Amino acid sequence: MPELPEVETVRRGLSELLPGRVISAETHDNPKSFPNAPADVEQFMNGATIKEIHRRAKVLIIELSSNYVLIVHLKMTGQLVFRNGDMRFGAGHPSYSLVGELPDKSTRVVITFTDGSKLFFNDQRKFGWMRLMPAVEVPNIDFMQKVGPEPLETSFTWQLMKDRLVRRKNTSIKAALLDQTVIAGVGNIYADESLWGAKIHPATLVRNLTDKDFQVLHKALVDVLKLSIEKGGSTDRNYVDAEGKRGSYLTFANVFRREGQTCPRHPDTKIVKLKVAGRGTHICPKCQVPQKD
């Protein structure tokens, strides 16, 4: 579920909460969620102080004073939630999607700090993971070697975006946007929203896009990512920030999960849901007309 804006929101939240805290213990319910050996946890994690929290694409990197890092990928349903003291949540409060008490049945990993506060890694579908590794090895892992540029860096110009996308010139623009080796951090929500913003049909082959299309798409993508971060990310089902709160971006979404509702640009036209690149895809049939190849 979480894409760049959601992961960035979590990163910012954790950056306010974790640095300076000292890890005292780690437990997990499933080796897939946390594959490291207990001996490594004991040696490089327990007793370590949390330093800075970084993000690359949809991956969080939690720096430890031991020169190891915790790398976290939330995949579809992961959450990283910090609690200090009271492990309960305000039941019924509209800004919280978590209710009850942590840990709950989706809790995969619990990291306890010496002051009694805890970081919970919850992941209903068990696709996500958290793992410990030496900081110096991070740049060498396959993912870091292959991942594309960060779309919110100032160096991410429309020309750079075009250069990256045309690496996949014979596929649909939607599939190319979702490819993390092309551009970092874009997922289904922001692919659909940016294509609507740029008035490009998601099945359009990359090779048929014009420079004008790339320019408009670049602006639409950057704008939608920035807006979502400003709104604390989206929230549909599982995503919550570091304090367990929902984001509000989907309130501002133009097409995503809005099938049957009217297009903001065409009050007489309804948003349609189709399948492109194997994914649920939302378009306005009037704004986004299929291109002939």
Added chain:
DNA sequence: CACTTGACCTGTCCGC
């Protein structure tokens, strides 16, 4: 090599 599809998991929603 470029590209597409199915698998990984659990939970929810929808139609019967």
Added chain:
DNA sequence: TGCGGACAGGTCAAGT
């Protein structure tokens, strides 16, 4: 209510 099937925002491996 209950049951089967489709589907869910991400990524790999395996297939064409």
